[in-house]
Amino acid sequence: xxxxxxxxxxxxxxxxxxxxxxxxxxxxxxxxxxxxxxxxxxxxxxxxxxxxxxxxxxxxxxxxxxxxxxxxxxxxxxxxxxxxxxxxxxxxxxxxxxxxxxxxxxxxxxxxxxxxxxxxxxx
Amino acid sequence: xxxxxxxxxxxxxxxxxxxxxxxxxxxxxxxxxxxxxxxxxxxxxxxxxxxxxxxxxxxxxxxxxxxxxxxxxxxxxxxxxxxxxxxxxxxxxxxxxxxxxxxxxxxxxxxxxxxxxxxxxxxxxxxxxxxxxxxxxxxxxxxxxxxxxxxxxxxxxxxxxxxxxxxxxxxxxxxxxxxxxxxxxxxxxxxxxxxxxxxxxxxxxxxxxxxxxxxxxxxxxxxxxxxxxxxxxxxxxxxxxxxxxxxxxxxxxxxxxxxxxxxxxxxxxxxxxxxxxxxxxxxxxxxxxxxxxxxxxxxxxxxxxxxxxxxxxxxxxxxxxxxxxxxxxxxxxxxxxxxxxxxxxxxxxxxxxxxxxxxxxxxxxxxxxxxxxxxxxxxxxxxxxxxxxxxxxxxxxxxxxxxxxxxxxxxxxxxxxxxxxxxxxxxxxxxxxxxxxxxxxxxxxxxxxxxxxxxxxxxxxxxxxxxxxxxxxxxxxxxxxxxxxxxxxxxxxxxxxxxxxxxxxxxxxxxxxxxxxxxxxxxxxxxxxxxxxxxxxx
Amino acid sequence: xxxxxxxxxxxxxxxxxxxxxxxxxxxxxxxxxxxxxxxxxxxxxxxxxxxxxxxxxxxxxxxxxxxxxxxxxxxxxxxxxxxxxxxxxxxxxxxxxxxxxxxxxxxxxxxxxxxxxxxxxxxx
Numbered sequence: 001x002x003x004x005x006x007x008x009x010x011x012x013x014x015x016x017x018x019x020x021x022x023x024x025x026x027x028x029x030x031x032x033x034x035x036x037x038x039x040x041x042x043x044x045x046x047x048x049x050x051x052x053x054x055x056x057x058x059x060x061x062x063x064x065x066x067x068x069x070x071x072x073x074x075x076x077x078x079x080x081x082x083x084x085x086x087x088x089x090x091x092x093x094x095x096x097x098x099x100x101x102x103x104x105x106x107x108x109x110x111x112x113x114x115x116x117x118x119x120x121x122x123x
Numbered sequence: 124x125x126x127x128x129x130x131x132x133x134x135x136x137x138x139x140x141x142x143x144x145x146x147x148x149x150x151x152x153x154x155x156x157x158x159x160x161x162x163x164x165x166x167x168x169x170x171x172x173x174x175x176x177x178x179x180x181x182x183x184x185x186x187x188x189x190x191x192x193x194x195x196x197x198x199x200x201x202x203x204x205x206x207x208x209x210x211x212x213x214x215x216x217x218x219x220x221x222x223x224x225x226x227x228x229x230x231x232x233x234x235x236x237x238x239x240x241x242x243x244x245x246x247x248x249x250x251x252x253x254x255x256x257x258x259x260x261x262x263x264x265x266x267x268x269x270x271x272x273x274x275x276x277x278x279x280x281x282x283x284x285x286x287x288x289x290x291x292x293x294x295x296x297x298x299x300x301x302x303x304x305x306x307x308x309x310x311x312x313x314x315x316x317x318x319x320x321x322x323x324x325x326x327x328x329x330x331x332x333x334x335x336x337x338x339x340x341x342x343x344x345x346x347x348x349x350x351x352x353x354x355x356x357x358x359x360x361x362x363x364x365x366x367x368x369x370x371x372x373x374x375x376x377x378x379x380x381x382x383x384x385x386x387x388x389x390x391x392x393x394x395x396x397x398x399x400x401x402x403x404x405x406x407x408x409x410x411x412x413x414x415x416x417x418x419x420x421x422x423x424x425x426x427x428x429x430x431x432x433x434x435x436x437x438x439x440x441x442x443x444x445x446x447x448x449x450x451x452x453x454x455x456x457x458x459x460x461x462x463x464x465x466x467x468x469x470x471x472x473x474x475x476x477x478x479x480x481x482x483x484x485x486x487x488x489x490x491x492x493x494x495x496x497x498x499x500x501x502x503x504x505x506x507x508x509x510x511x512x513x514x515x516x517x518x519x520x521x522x523x524x525x526x527x528x529x530x531x532x533x534x535x536x537x538x539x540x541x542x543x544x545x546x547x548x549x550x551x552x553x554x555x556x557x558x559x560x561x562x563x564x565x566x567x568x569x570x571x572x573x574x575x576x577x578x579x580x581x582x583x584x585x586x587x588x589x590x591x592x593x594x595x596x597x598x599x600x601x602x603x604x605x606x607x608x609x610x611x612x613x614x615x616x617x618x619x620x621x622x623x624x625x626x627x628x629x630x631x632x633x634x635x636x637x638x639x640x641x642x643x644x645x646x647x648x649x650x651x652x653x654x655x656x657x658x659x660x661x
Numbered sequence: 662x663x664x665x666x667x668x669x670x671x672x673x674x675x676x677x678x679x680x681x682x683x684x685x686x687x688x689x690x691x692x693x694x695x696x697x698x699x700x701x702x703x704x705x706x707x708x709x710x711x712x713x714x715x716x717x718x719x720x721x722x723x724x725x726x727x728x729x730x731x732x733x734x735x736x737x738x739x740x741x742x743x744x745x746x747x748x749x750x751x752x753x754x755x756x757x758x759x760x761x762x763x764x765x766x767x768x769x770x771x772x773x774x775x776x777x778x779x780x781x782x783x784x785x
Contacts, residue, residue, distance in 0.1 A: 054555070061559045065566065084552050086559075094563045377674045385681050576685055576771030582678040583768030589672065590717070590746050641749040658777055659753065660763040 001025040002121050005046040007037035007063060008079070009055045013106075017050065020110055021117070034058025038066065048120055053080040053091040060091070064098045072099075075120040081106030323625065367596075377585035380578070388575045413550075444517050447510050454507045461499040468493035591642070598635035605631060664782055665689045667707065669699040669714040669726065670744070675767075679713070679744070679774070686775045696721025700729055708735065711782050713765075716745040716752065724759045731760040740781040744769065 004026045008014040011032075018028045029044045031037035035057045041049065049067060053060035060078060067074055078095035080103075082088035092103040101120035104112060471489035475482035609624045666688050670676050673694075680690045691707060693699035695718040712730065716723035723743055730736050740762040745752075748766045756764055762781055769777070 059555070059558075061562050065562055084548055086552050086556055090556070091559070094559045097563045098566055374674055378677065381674070381677045381681055388681075388685050572685065573772060576682055576775070578771070579678045579682040579685075580769060580771035580774060583675060586670075586672045586675045587746050587767050589674075641752065642746045657748075657766040658763065658769070658773075660781070661757045661761060 001027070002047040002117075003027045003029070003044060004117070005029045005031065005037065005040055005044060005049045006051075007031045007034065007040075007049065007055070007060070008052040009033055010052070013052075017113070020113055024114060024117070026117075034060065034063045037063055041067065048075045048077065048117065050077045050079060050117075053078060053095065054083050054086070061094060061098070064095055064100060068099050075102075075122075076100040077102040077104060077116050077120050079104040079106060079108070373585045373588055377582045380582055388572060440517055444514055447514050447517075450510050451507065454503045454510065457503040457506070458500055461496045461503060464499070465493055465496035468496055587642075591639075594635065594638055594642075598631060598638075601631045601634075602628065663687055663689045664710040665691060665708075666778070667691045667693065667699060667702065667709040667712045669693045669696065669712065669718070669723070671695055671715060671718040675715070675744075682771045682774060683778075686771075686778075688778075695719055696723065696726030696729070699726055703730060703733060703736070709739070711778065712739065712741045713744050714741065716743055716747050716756070724755055727756065727759040727761050742777070742781065 001024070004021055006014055006017045006021070006028060007030075008017065009032055014030050014032070018030055021028045029040050029046060031040040033055045034051075037049075037051065038058070049063075051060045051063050060080070064076055064078065067076060076095075076099075078092055078100045080088045080091040080095075082091060088105045092105060096103055102116040104116055468489045471492065472486055475486035475489055478485065605624060605627055612624075666683055668676060668679055668683075668690055669692070670679070671694055676692045676694070680692055683690050691702060691709060693702055696714075697720045699712075699714070700721070714723045714726055718726075721729075723745065727741055727743075730739075730741065741760065742763045742765055743756055743761050744765045744767060746767050753764050763777070765774075765777065
């Protein structure tokens with residue numbers, strides 16, 4: 001199947017995502033923030049990147065911009081739950097405008113994740 | 124349709140006539156044979172079959188009669204009639220060309236004249252689009268200036284589809300120009316072919332007529348033909364005028380588009396610089412917030428220190444209370460002194476009474492000392508009462524009022540630090556929000572700038588169209604010159620044409636096709652394979 | 662420092678659209694309507710980093726202009742591109758012989774044009 005990079009600062013969600021995607025037969029690489037995520041991207045060259053938006057050090061918006069600048073057709077799925085005054089809708093809509101292939105609002109179901117992943121990979 | 128059926132009926136060639144007669148005779152014979160053989164063989168054939176065969180015979184016979192009649196009646200066409208028929212044909216062709224050219228140019232009826240060119244309508248739509256678009260950019264800008272995110276979002280959302288729409292309109296517009304161009308080319312080729320056919324037909328007629336004696340009727344026909352060719356030239360001229368109009372119109376519109384696009388691009392640039400400057404505003408705002416945070420933190424710390432200070436105050440008040448207690452002893456000692464002074468004064472008064480006359484003066488002093496003792500005792504009591512009140516006040520106050528206040532202030536201090544935390548959070552949110560907003564707008568703007576750049580590039584089609592029209596004009600002019608010569612020659616030679624105009628006309632056509640093949644043709648599906656690449660570095 | 666491009670074309674539409682396009686991309690653009698006017702600008706001291714010229718122009722066409730420009734001192738290695746509707750091989754060979762660096766057939770999209778220019782103008 002595909003090689004997927006998961007970037008999320010929440011350890012629990014990161015592990016859950018890894019579990020779900022591995023069970024669907026994907027190879028999964030994880031990173032805990034944007035800086036680490038970019039490093040992992042350069043090393044593993046994944047087919048799909050799933051990234052959180054609100055993260056320390058380098059946020060998801062920066063990650064998406066940088067990735068799409070380097071590889072305009074890269075499949076990216078943005079996930080966000082929003083924080084305080086910044087809503088998940090704002091974050092996800094911004095990500096969509098930047099050109100991601102899919103968005104997921106936290107919390108999401110396993111089916112929603114699978115559908116988004118398949119769509120982003122063009123399956 | 125009329126001309127076509129006439130053509131068939133005017134079938135005048137000898138061989139054709141024989142063919143017609145023999146065919147119809149054959150039909151009759153076959154019909155009879157089939158009818159009789161069928162009737163005789165079956166004998167009892169059904170009524171329907173008989174009727175059918177009878178009907179077939181009737182049709183065959185009547186067509187035979189009809190054909191014979193048509194062939195017999197006109198007999199052989201006179202030369203005048205032939206010329207007339209040819210003229211009719213030419214007139215019909217010319218009319219259809221005129222209509223086609225007019226429809227290609229979008230002129231429904233020149234007499235009405237006020238029906239607009241479709242390219243004009245489209246250009247107007249286009250300009251409208253671009254104008255609305257630049258309006259949108261202005262709205263976007265003012266939304267940014269007002270800082271209203273809702274308006275900003277709204278403006279941005281309607282902005283992008285508008286750009287798409289404009290780009291589409293431009294493409295459509297340029298397509299129309301190209302269509303006009305290609306349709307015209309087709310018509311011109313058709314016309315040339317028709318004229319060539321006509322010319323050879325005419326040459327045939329003239330040749331035949333030359334064998335006979337010169338007829339004044341024929342020269343009239345030739346004159347008529349010359350005038351038709353003249354009219355044809357005039358039509359061409361009007362087409363040429365239209366072509367110039369097309370070239371001019373596309374040129375004007377392209378210019379306007381360029382200006383509008385440049386405006387749009389400048390406005391987009393302004394937008395970026397505005398956002399950049401608003402970013403620096405945000406940064407200075409952040410600086411201000413930072414200062415505020417520091418200030419509030421300081422206030423919080425101060426308030427947090429208040430209970431300690433109050434504690435210190437309580438201690439110092441308690442100290443004061445001790446001092447007051449201390450003062451109480453002082454009052455006691457004053458009282459003691461006053462009491463002893465009083466006793467001393469009483470003793471002194473007794474001693475003075477014993478002393479008699481000599482002690483009289485001393486008695487006065489003793490009385491005064493006693494008065495002093497009484498007074499100081501009164502003062503001591505007053506001081507004591509005052510001190511008591513002071514002590515009471517301090518102790519009471521400490522017990523109720525001060526302790527409550529301390530509790531409230533401790534609470535408030537806790538609130539302040541929470542408020543400071545919240546302020547820091549919303550500050551962080553704001554920073555995050557603007558950063559995202561800026562990233563997104565910046566990226567969309569880059570896309571917008573690219574689109575505008577592409578639109579500017581596609582305007583080059585106008586130049587391609589113009590050059591193509593110019594080549595058509597050149598070909599038409601050469602052809603017209605030739606036609607004029609031809610007409611003159613016809614008139615002068617009375618039908619004896621020496622030069623081979625067909626050949627020369629062919630040269631004009633081939634030159635045009637050859638010239639056209641040197642240039643890129645977007646409609647040619649084989650262009651990619653046949654032609655060299657669009658870009659090549661030597 | 663913005664690179665300067667001399668644009669030669671007899672069509673005002675072309676001049677305007679390409680000029681605007683290149684200016685948006687950050688180049689400095691000088692224009693001339695034919696070979697004669699372009700030569701006048703060059704001999705008057707204009708030293709562009711790149712020349713883009715049409716082929717079919719009145720007074721002096723593109724091929725002749727390229728030949729004359731190449732003969733000027735300091736113009737031997739300057740990139741010269743054509744931008745024309747002419748597409749046939751014969752004309753291309755003529756252009757190459759005259760000293761053109763590359764051959765572009767109209768129309769060239771905005772982004773493509775800038776990409777090609779960056780190819781012949783490294784560092785632009």
